[in-house]
Amino acid sequence: MIYTAHYTSPLGNMLLAADDTGLTGAWFECQKYFAAGLADNCTETNTPILSEAKRWLDIYFSGKQPDFTPPLHPSGTAFQQEVWLILLQIPYGQTTTYGDIAAHLAKRKNLARMSAQAVGGAVGHNKISVIIPCHRVVGKSGSLTGYAGGINKKIRLLELEKTDMHKFFSPKKI
Template sequence: MIYTAHYASPLGGITLASDGMALAGLYFDGERDFPDLSTARKKDLPVFGEAMRWLDLYFAGREPDFSPALNPTGTAFQQAVWAILRTIPYGETTTYGAIAHRLEEDTGKRMSAQAVGGAVGRNPISILIPCHRVIGADGSLTGYAGGLDKKEYLLALEGVIE
């Protein structure tokens, strides 16, 4: 069973999804990859309270010093990319190519920045798994499921851009 809760952010509504124990999704309302949650039930869960407290701190311009339990569903490759995303420090960015290089070092297998981009784009837990911190090799702000305006806002909030 999937459970949901709603959070009102400065960027608009956010839907939180949980498997009952951990956060499984965080989606901007109306984003291009918003999943079908029509069978989910609204429920007040401790993980939702933790996620909302984390988001309150984050949107107040502070780096939270904790994380709610996360359980994103994806392939082994996606999980590896998302694990790297979680290591990008608050207020810093990296590139798709740098993530591909790190995966190559970890696995000994050749990786492409495009494959990394595909996995980053399928991140089901926006903001907490900070895919917004990944930019193009030329410093450009590239795709973001919630929209580039939201990516720009998040990076400005963290002091990366003005």
């Protein structure tokens, strides 16, 4: 059974989803891949897991670093799961690049190289926005690219974490 709840954040409304194991989704309304993979027969109710996720988000959006992670249960390929675990290791207020994650995975798998674009695809399909911090991944040149919730939300999340923003820029639309 999948349970859902709504959360009102300072950046817009969010839909949260969980099963009996953990949080399966946290999407900003209207974001790319909104509610991807979410079954039609969900039950809207407040479960302990959804309450924990809301408590985490309350702390986070108050400008503080939460000292816990709610139970997580994202579905995805083995590669996506590996990337999402790396995202969870990016410290609050810091960033990394798609290339750095690719290099880390290549080293771990004893490969000569790994595609930063493949990493970008996995990051972009993260179903648990904010809590699995895909907003902390930037382009090698400092481009604030690749956030399914939109670049403006990515900027606001990084600013909320008091990330040093002087080296970053928003990509120009072509």
